[in-house]
Amino acid sequence: MAKKNIKMRAKLKNGIVTVKALIKHPMETGLRKDKVTGFKVPAYHITEITCHRKDDLLFSCQWGPGVSKDPFLSFTLKDIKSGDILNLSYIDNKGQTDSLDVKVK
Amino acid sequence: MKRRIFLKGGVLTGFVITCFKIIAGSSLLLPVKLLANWNKEAFQATDMKTANTALGDTTPAIESEHIFLDVKDIAENASVVPIKVSTDIDNAEVIRIYVENNPNPLIATFKLTQYTDNFVFIRTKMRETSNVIAMVKAGDHLYMTKKQIKITAGGCD
Numbered sequence: 171m172a173k174k175n176i177k178m179r180a181k182l183k184n185g186i187v188t189v190k191a192l193i194k195h196p197m198e199t200g201l202r203k204d205k206v207t208g209f210k211v212p213a214y215h216i217t218e219i220t221c222h223r224k225d226d227l228l229f230s231c232q233w234g235p236g237v238s239k240d241p242f243l244s245f246t247l248k249d250i251k252s253g254d255i256l257n258l259s260y261i262d263n264k265g266q267t268d269s270l271d272v273k274v275k
Numbered sequence: 276m277k278r279r280i281f282l283k284g285g286v287l288t289g290f291v292i293t294c295f296k297i298i299a300g301s302s303l304l305l306p307v308k309l310l311a312n313w314n315k316e317a318f319q320a321t322d323m324k325t326a327n328t329a330l331g332d333t334t335p336a337i338e339s340e341h342i343f344l345d346v347k348d349i350a351e352n353a354s355v356v357p358i359k360v361s362t363d364i365d366n367a368e369v370i371r372i373y374v375e376n377n378p379n380p381l382i383a384t385f386k387l388t389q390y391t392d393n394f395v396f397i398r399t400k401m402r403e404t405s406n407v408i409a410m411v412k413a414g415d416h417l418y419m420t421k422k423q424i425k426i427t428a429g430g431c432d
Contacts, residue, residue, distance in 0.1 A: 186392055199400070201378055217313040228390040234318035236374060236382040238355045238398040245385070246392035263313075 176270040180247075180256050187247040187274055189221065189229075191258055192240065199235035215263060216241065222257045223250065250274055318381050323373055323408070326381040330371075332417055336410055339364070339418035344409045346422050353401045353426045358382075360409040361394040362418075369412040370395055375421075376405035401426055 178191040193216065200213030213235055221229040229245055250256075252274050259269030317329035327333070345359035360370055370385040370393075377400070385395050399407075404426045410419040 199378075217318075223390075226390070228388060229386070231383055231385040231395075232313055232318070233383045234379050234381050236377050236379060236399050238400050242396070242398050244394075244396035246394040247390050248392045249390055 174270055175268045176258060176260070178256075178258055178270055178272045180250075180272050180274045182250070182252045182274055185248060187250045188244065189247060189256065189258075190242070190244045192242050193260060193268075194240055195260075195262065197235065197237055197239045197241060201235075213263060216260050217263050219243065219258065219260045221245075221247075222259075223254055228256070314384075317384075319379055320381060321378065323375065323380045326373070327417075330384070332412070334415075334417060336417040336419035339411070339420060342409050342411050342418060342420040344407065344420050344422050346407055346424055348423070349425045349427055350401065351427055353403075353428075355398050356401050356407075356424060357396065357398050358407060358409075359394075359396045362411050363393065364411055364413045364418065366413045367393055367411050368414075369410075371410040371412070372397065372399070373408040373410065374399060374401055374405050375408060376403050377401060 175194040176191060178189065180187050180189045195216055196214055197216065198211050198214040200210065202211050203209065204211050215235045215237065216233050219231050219233065220227065228247055233241070254274045255271050256274060257269055257271050259267060261267045314329060317326045320326035320329055341364045342360065342362045345361075346357070350356045358372060360372065362370070367387055369387065372382040373380045374382055382399050383397055387393065401424065404424065406421045406423050408419055408421040410417060
């Protein structure tokens with residue numbers, strides 16, 4: 171199994187779960203020029219991220235190329251119990267995906 | 276004898292084709308969970324109005340005090356500018372983040388559900404000093420708030 175590109179943590183405090191995720195991804199905008207060749211580096215960035223609990227969609231977002239390299243994402247959730255398993259998955263514009271299951275602490 | 280071989284061949288090809296169908300079917304299943312409806316038009320728009328229209332909103336956004344945009348006034352590193360957005364609008368459905376002077380102003384859209392607590396934190400790239408705009412969609416209305424971030428050194432494409 172390949173090494174996961176996602177690091178994620180979900181912590182419950184006062185009824186609210188804070189999810190923090192760090193994804194390893196180059197996030198090329200398609201506008202940057204390669205210093206050696208002078209050609210533009212083709213766009214390569216995450217387009218969509220979803221967070222599920224089993225089949226419930228908890229949170230989803232769409233990203234453009236303007237998100238920083240190795241993106242960090244944080245959001246909060248309610249009505250989630252400690253011990254629930256959250257699944258975070260992403261897809262990029264080349265169709266590559268990765269996902270990770272994390273238990274709420 | 277030739278007929279036998281022909282028949283065997285036929286069965287084999289049939290089997291191979293079904294295998295391929297199963298593989299294709301399973302790989303198609305993945306993007307269903309990831310909604311895979313990235314709004315290309317909106318994210319590649321070069322100004323905010325076009326992006327908003329592509330997202331299905333033609334009415335201009337109203338300035339609101341119920342959106343809290345937490346950013347630093349000065350960014351030292353233009354390629355990593357942290358942006359925190361939260362809101363206390365009850366029926367907020369979508370949070371959008373724009374950087375006005377970027378080549379593609381729309382940075383991200385966040386879809387909220389009954390489980391979310393109206394808070395997002397993300398890091399963006401900025402080309403130059405610009406207004407950062409947080410937009411919230413609630414019902415048929417669009418609310419926004421903006422803040423300027425100064426870029427001191429460099430800038431990011």
